[in-house]
Amino acid sequence: MYNSSNNKIVMSFRTVMMTLMLLTVGNIYAQEFYQEPPLTFRPLLQQLGTELMQGKKGSIVAIDPATGDVLCMVTNSPEGPNDALAISTAYAPGSTIKPAQALTFLSEGLVKADTKIACYRGFRDGNIMVKCHPHYSPETLTGALAVSCNTWFLKSYLSMISNTHKYGSKENAVTVWRDYLVSMGLGGPLGVDMAGEKGGLVANVNYLARRYKSGWNAKTIMWAGMGQGDITVTPLQLCNLAASIANRGFFFTPHIHKNVDWAPLPSRFLTPRQTKVPSWVYAAVIDGMHLAVTKGTATVLKGTSYPVCGKTGTIENAGRDHSAFMGFAPMNEPKIAIAVYVEHGGFGADAAAPIAGLIMEKYLKGKLSPKSQAMAKRLERITQWEDKT
Numbered sequence: 001m002y003n004s005s006n007n008k009i010v011m012s013f014r015t016v017m018m019t020l021m022l023l024t025v026g027n028i029y030a031q032e033f034y035q036e037p038p039l040t041f042r043p044l045l046q047q048l049g050t051e052l053m054q055g056k057k058g059s060i061v062a063i064d065p066a067t068g069d070v071l072c073m074v075t076n077s078p079e080g081p082n083d084a085l086a087i088s089t090a091y092a093p094g095s096t097i098k099p100a101q102a103l104t105f106l107s108e109g110l111v112k113a114d115t116k117i118a119c120y121r122g123f124r125d126g127n128i129m130v131k132c133h134p135h136y137s138p139e140t141l142t143g144a145l146a147v148s149c150n151t152w153f154l155k156s157y158l159s160m161i162s163n164t165h166k167y168g169s170k171e172n173a174v175t176v177w178r179d180y181l182v183s184m185g186l187g188g189p190l191g192v193d194m195a196g197e198k199g200g201l202v203a204n205v206n207y208l209a210r211r212y213k214s215g216w217n218a219k220t221i222m223w224a225g226m227g228q229g230d231i232t233v234t235p236l237q238l239c240n241l242a243a244s245i246a247n248r249g250f251f252f253t254p255h256i257h258k259n260v261d262w263a264p265l266p267s268r269f270l271t272p273r274q275t276k277v278p279s280w281v282y283a284a285v286i287d288g289m290h291l292a293v294t295k296g297t298a299t300v301l302k303g304t305s306y307p308v309c310g311k312t313g314t315i316e317n318a319g320r321d322h323s324a325f326m327g328f329a330p331m332n333e334p335k336i337a338i339a340v341y342v343e344h345g346g347f348g349a350d351a352a353a354p355i356a357g358l359i360m361e362k363y364l365k366g367k368l369s370p371k372s373q374a375m376a377k378r379l380e381r382i383t384q385w386e387d388k389t
Helices: 004-034 043-052 094-107 141-147 150-161 170-183 205-211 218-226 235-246 279-294 352-365 370-381
Strands: 058-063 070-076 122-125 128-131 309-315 322-329 336-342
Touching: 043 058, 043 070, 043 352, 043 370, 058 235, 058 352, 070 352, 094 141, 094 150, 094 170, 094 218, 094 235, 094 279, 094 309, 094 322, 122 150, 128 150, 141 150, 141 279, 150 170, 150 218, 170 205, 235 279, 235 322, 235 336, 279 309, 309 352, 322 352, 336 352, 352 370
Parallel strands: none
Antiparallel strands: 058 070, 058 336, 122 128, 309 322, 322 336
């Protein structure tokens, strides 16, 4: 038998053990709860993006160039949101790839900022005819970016691949060209902290030999110069390209988890990745992207209190064209880089560019102006579930 004193001791012991058990369980729950670090997404951008992508198939990706934080990733399809559309669906980039091409040509000394190439409503070579919308001719590099001149970029790309005096062979030229684009984060997975990421295609010589079994030359693959053919990107890669241009030559591997003390990001997300392009080369391309907004194909974005740099893309495919845009703002000390891809959305300025403009405004200003609110309502009413020809 236990006396009252012993009972008190037993009860005290049980109380201590129960307290320790509760603390242990609580710690386990706390560890489980905090095991996943917080996300980098901005709720206001996610909400706006979701509203803008109603009835559309495609994605919006926005990144903070200074950190690689993914500020916004919104996807939509007839089946609902699908991250694969942003991180593992390979699309032809169309004209949104032209800034990367310009950076390559400039870096290699093949063109200068004031290099002029004439365009008379298109590129012609024998039975090949590639249309180009009416614009002033001849255009310099900045002007060609602003008006998205197909002729300027096709001829420049052809001159690089055909330059055996500089490169020795077309194979070497393709390899050099590809190395530049890969250094900009294209041609393979970036390494985002999400499952299922896939890379796009930047064709190497082995791929070209397999595809064109009877042989190939510069004209065979020239479509890559204007973002069609043997080149594809994911929207995440396209946004990252914009971030690398905003940073004048480097980027951080994009990530959706915050770097916090109790769950630090691996060093690969915190180490800047340099492109092959010298930093001084970026000025002319950025000027061209800014001119696209003030006088070119992206004037739907002009009139903001902060200078925007961008590049539209209208991607040819079976049926109605896809609409794409990539860019960043402000022009100097950029805070946000963005890519928008809307399947069957028409011209780049029809859907992708205005959606990007609204996301940038929401992030930089904290709210939309009355004019922008009206544009948002119009965009919400546009649906592109089907290929509407």
